[in-house]
Amino acid sequence: MSARGFIGLAAVVLLGAWLVEGLLGLPGFGEDAPAYGLALADLALAERNATNAVSAVLFDLRALDTLGEALALFAGAAAVQTVLRELAGEEESEPPASTAVDRRPAPTGDAVRAVALWLVAPTVLYGAYIAARGHVSVGGGFQGGAIVAAAVALVFLAGRQATMHHLAPESALDITESIGAGGFLVVGLVALATGAGFLGNVLPLGEAGRLLSAGTIGVLSVLIGLEAASALATLIQKFVEQTVEIRQEEP
Amino acid sequence: MSAEHLPYLLAAWVLLTGLAGIVTSRDLVHTIMCLAVLQTSVHVLLLAIGYRHDATAPIYDDVPADVAVVDPVVQALTVTDIVVGAAATALLLAFAVQVNKRTGSLDPAGLVALRG
């Protein structure tokens, strides 16, 4: 091991000793939760008719934080596009369909491919469902988006990146992602204009537990779902493109 | 030391193993994976902080409204951080792929363009 390894490990041990000593001074696990969080959990149901308090926090009570994170995701996806584009040989145009089929990477077993493809549609639907019912039950935009992105991964596993490219070309992902993040901002600004405050609630609250309830929470959740799904799909798509590029170069 | 602090200590453990992995790493992809592990430490810590015994998830769709729940704020922050963390990791991986393209290796010691 290098000198850096030794010194580094020694520093890590030292830091650990300090950290452990301090953490033992915290109140015990599960004895009490922060009062602030518990107050917000009550407000979610009482004043927003949202049965999922986490979503109420994400898309109403502390929606500004979510906006910040959404834009960080947006920036990350845009950055990966730029960084990997240089590698792709500066070629921007989409490949013609015929060569795209040849760009199939590793041969995947037929069974795997069939199963993967069969799973895609239900997974996408499930993700959309999770995002749309975020204010009512477990889940929300981020989870729904991540699940849809996992479906994109399934398309790849099925060896169908040509299909993937066809279904979700980069420019389309740019647009859907912008609709997601931009919509979030626009809803927030509309609320500001109507006097509810930036990212405040402007819609009727409905009845707790119903799909059409909890005001803007559901809307923002779906928009974030769109943003997260597009961003993560962009990431996967750009990385897939890289590998395909190389395989094509091989004899 | 007691069982009451076990989740906090786990968070510290995950943080430290991530750091230890990074300082001994000789491969950028390995470093980035360790960083991803390191980031999960704070997720464990956040959720442990929001947890309380005899409470349930802060989702009321099939429980009565007056039931005791755990903190939803830390959960909200953790959800967003997981997704954003993935974006940051992907960006670093993209850099690593590019580094490999320029130097033919993933060893950070091969990055010698800047020093002194």
Added chain:
Amino acid sequence: MTAVQVIALLLVAVTAAGVAATRDTTRQAIVFGAHGMALTLLFLTFHAPGVAMAEAAVSGVVLPLLVLLALAKVRSGGR
């Protein structure tokens, strides 16, 4: 603390160390997926089903896939 929580904690501890100690990056990506699954279990026991869902999709599927793709790129000549 419940027994399931303790088991989940230990699993997370072991998988985290596993990721740091695995030098072969392809294998590391798989271990990382296992770490994600252990975290998913832990978060479920912490009454955070939404977080568990995000963790499963991101650490269990998306991130390992990205790493394997990056490695495929690197291994195949790299330039």
Added chain:
Amino acid sequence: MPLAIAVPLLAAVVLRSLPPSVDRRVRDGLAVLSAAATALVTAWLLRASAAETLVHWVAGWTPREENAIGIALVADPIGAGIAALGAVLMTAVLLTKWNRETVDDRSHTLALIFLGGFCGFAFAGDLLTLFVFLETTSIAAYAITGYRPQELASLQGAVNFALTNTIGATLFLTGAAVLYAHAGTPNLAEIAELLNGAGVEAPTVIALGLMTAGLFTKAAVVPFHFWHADSHAVAPSWAAAFFSAVLIQVALYAIARLHWTAFAGPVEAHTDELRAFYAVFAVLTAGVAAVMCLVQDDLKRMLAFSTVAHLGIAAIGFATFEPDGIAGAGTYVVGHGLVKAGLFLAAGWLLVQHGTVSLAAFSGRAYRLPLLGGILAVGGLGLAGLPPFGMYTGKVLIDEAAEAVGYGWLSYVALAAAALTGAAVLRAAALVGLRATDRGGDRGDPDRDGGQGGQRVTLLILVPAVALMAASAVIGPLPTFIAAAEEAGERFVEVDAYVDAVLHGEAVAEPRPEPEDIFTAESLVESALAALAALILVAASLAIRPTAAALAPLGAAVGGLRRVHSGHVGDYVTWLVAGTAAIGITLSTLLR
């Protein structure tokens, strides 16, 4: 306040979704306009906050029974001031990019996301919001740094930047989580109220230690600074101009903000120990970076180290814990930001027109660039602390604060660091502007000035550069500016007033203090001496040999220092971990 966040972010989103057919003038116009609009909004906020601290509860969630519910955005003159500085500089650097990028360029999007996140960070009155916007700005910044992945150096800078800062962010969030658990709320004002008189407990030390380490990483405080020079040397010059003015300074701002909210009560009894603690890091930062600055050959890397050195000087102001120290640090950051942004733009012009910023390359060329040399020279004198630049004003205020708490010697450290960085830049000015040796190996071609858009590029880049420096010189001696800064400093350290304004809706108007007379004989002489020392140093170095190596009189020591800046990210993380452990253990001992 939400507008300052939403406007640039919305423009960023729109810019990315525009089809490629849209003319680039439309894109550039949208980017510049949105940045200018943000500048107007923040300037208005700055003006309004001078009368009273502005509080905005996002989404209309005002406090219930004086307990925070939603997220508070708070604007006081210091916070609004740094946001305004960022927005003005962003407008200026986007102008220099006018019509120079391709249509699929994402840099505008990333730059505007950075700006929106930056404003959110400056106004955050909430621990978790602080973290979130730190993350937003950071990811945008990593992306901008690694933006030209054709170059290995660019990648190395971006990797080092992203890795160390992600670790820093995680440390910060860990500390924030502990503080949230301890206080039971993320609202800074409420934490201040709840922990007032609580004394030091184990979670306080953990939270303070980890958050300080995280923010020290972001603020490039020695020994957490290694990423900074690497990333700024390779970031596009327009971005470096912007980053070096506000990126690390805003982290110092966050340290100060946390000190005078969350930690004000618990650590009150240990003020003296903490003062020494921060002073040590400030002096280390100013000293190490100033020496490193002097031995650089790459102009951008030199400027980057000088930025770190000047952050150290501003940190001295913070470390005094005096209102005047804060006022001085704020003034210093503004004065420095304007000059440094101008210098980086000038370096960018060199890169565009002459293809290099290596001083060794310039010293061998047969032609001079008197205009650029002049700009660099003026900037160098400004960095050395000569009036009328804002840095002089800031330093006088810092000196007074240091004197008041018995740390008078700190002002000499600041003086020396300023002189060293000034000398480094002046040397560059001399090499670029004056030297006209006719030795062979003439790699440059004077006619290249006409290439690559020539005249127009020159105007586009150098006019904003000069304007920014001039702005620094104008505001420096302005009595109203000095008075406003001093008042801002007073208000910044008034924790009770902050809590009242945020939670209890009580605006407090303080009487405006008389502006300090900054042109005392002593201060003038000192700054003149610093500038003179810088000039002598330059003259001596040029007389001996124009290479960087000749400038290393301390030989082995400086060599060792340079070797430490190895460019290896594993080394940097090792330093980071060791630094964090040192901070933690020191704090545990000091605050016992």
